Amino acid sequence: VFALGDYYVVGLDHKPGESGDLDSLLTSARNSRYGLVLFAIYLAVYTGYVWLSAFRPDLAEATPVAGVNVAVLYGFGLIVAAFVLALLYGWLCRKPVHVDGPGQEDAA
């Protein structure tokens, strides 16, 4: 039922015909795939943080590095991770897809 792998992209599926449509459709589908993977990674890290805060106060209080506790380190980690994953996503999506091979000279 979930049809992401079949290049199901809302908003492009009803405008067939024009050249370049297929490219942008493929680009959107690829970006969306990358996005979901990175989203899943972040969701896992975020869930870990919420779980730690709610259920393992003993762990959150431990001070493994530089005398700063896990709650603070993990919090900073989440903020930094968001930015790093965002940059990674931007880098992965930097070139549009081309039907005859992804992004050769057409770096936008």
Added chain:
Amino acid sequence: VIYETSSLAIGVFAVIVGITLGLSFYLGSRAKSSQGFFAAGGGIHWFVNGVAFAGDYLSAASFLGICGMIAFYGYDGFLYSIGYLAGWVVALFVIAEPMKRLGKYTLADALDSRFQSRGIKLAVAISTLAVSIFYLIPQMVGAGVLITPLFNFPHYVGVILVGAVVTIIVVTAGMVSTTYVQFIKGSLLVVFSAVLTVMILYRGLSENSKWEKPAHVRTWDMSSSVSIAGLDIDEQRRVARNRLYEQFAPERESDYTLVPPTGDWSSDENKSFIRLQDRESGLISTWYELPPLEGQTELLLVSAQTVAKLPDGRKSVNGLPQGRNEGETDLWPVGRVYDLPGDAKKTGPLGPLAFLRTIQQSEIVTWGKQTIKDDDGTVTDVYYPKITSGRDLMRPGNHPAFQGIRSPKLADKLNFLSLMLALFCGTASLPHILIRYYTVKDQTAARKSTIVGIGSIGFFYVLTLFIGLGAMTSGALDVTNNNMAAPLLAKSFNEWLFAIISAIAFTTVLGTVSGLIIASSGAVVHDLLASFFKLEMHDHGKVRIAKIVSAVVGVIAIVLGIVFEKMNVTYLVGWAFSVAASANLPSLVMLLFWKRTTKQGITAAVTVGMVSSLAWILLSADTFKDVYGYTAEAAAQASLVPFSQPGIVTIPLGFVVLIVVSLLTPSGVAKQGVAE
């Protein structure tokens, strides 16, 4: 606390307002079409849009609220920082590019892109308005709350001033000027928060004296005054306390006499609060008996601060009328380190990690609040100092709203889990944020601007922890007003910084409110009038109506800001997140990833998500307490829902409704090849 008017702050603010208004008039010609008015013609550079995201998103609640919460309760405010930022990940990875691809001016555009359904337009327009109004009220009230101490104007002047400036900005150049106001505000906020943080770290931490004044503490040595043989520590304290009271008996020649506890002062929960009357002046002071530290053999009484509402409506502060003249007094500023690690009295400049570590290993004086009612109808807010370990302050669960974290019961933890879910899902569902995606050229620009947004917002949220903890130890806090923590911290450095931070706080309101007005105006004109009621309009007429609607929304915002003055409204931002996440997120996600989503499914999910989350909030214990004015116990009894944050129930509910209704109405699936 009575604040001095800062002409410097007024000046800085006037300059910022002048620049933004000038810019608005200059840019006015670019907003003559509806594409220009609602979406800035799609011509905003991605970097500008990215910083504008920060300016749009970092509301007064983010800046003043989070810093204040950290300053008074430690880590808990930072939970909001993390939740608010994490939501951007959803925006970038899931929502940003499709949003740009699908829509034109409003959130309803995107959700309705495949269907042309009036039902969707109506439901989404209403949810947009509901969310925007909830978001708007705290911003407007915040403007008034800020202006009262800073500029010494009455509350309504602040609200009207902000409302008028914002309305002019929006009416002259719509999304174009809104974008630049948000860009200016976002840059200023991030840059000066960084400056403030550097100054905090450079100043380091110091333990000048343990209490504000030596006269604020009295000790009695228990071991010498009490025969303690065979008594446990609680019993020792009871005996010591009785001995202490005997000293203050009227027949003794002590400098103070004990005021006999009446009303709620005599209740068990308030037995640590003691009122003493100065024999000479007759002034009554309130004292708090500190819980014993480990190995302590002294009974420690410390000065509390009081704000009392007398039965005749007068107000008294620390036993006297509030003022600066003879016979008047004011609250004293608080917030200090009680004990630094080791023997050091002063740390000197600290690195960021060393700063956090030092706080972690110190003892800090934080202030609690207890409201006590007397028999004669006097209601006294007692603010009392507590010695709190840094270790405790640097972990979640100190703030009343987060105490459930430390409870062993799962139901108490659910409230926290629910909030963190709503924050995570809420950002990417806020209409005034999502419409920013229409201001850029294409999906690539939408993606890049989100990355810039995450960078600047994330950086700012890292700084909130330092600013909050810096304020906590600045010696400049006002016990009655959490929201002033950041400006007062700036004041502890110098007047200029205070003026700039205050002016930025005020500008913060401008940026967010202008975004909300545009979102509301788009929902009314584009979704309701043009699409739902099918009103025929030329493009030009549409812009004219949009401007009128913006002005009307501006006036409504002003009225709400004045009406809600007395209410504690910061939690309304939390409502907005919960309602937005419950109403909009299920539809956005399912539309993108499930082919069999139908228009009936989306309409039902938006409606059910909005109504259920709203109903849940209105029936929750928090609302009974904060809005309807119940006491904590009465609120807990009256509430009809097990915990206050709806997200963990109503967000999944939205998904379930969408799936069930879509499966029941297969005819509503969008047909391939439907023309725009």
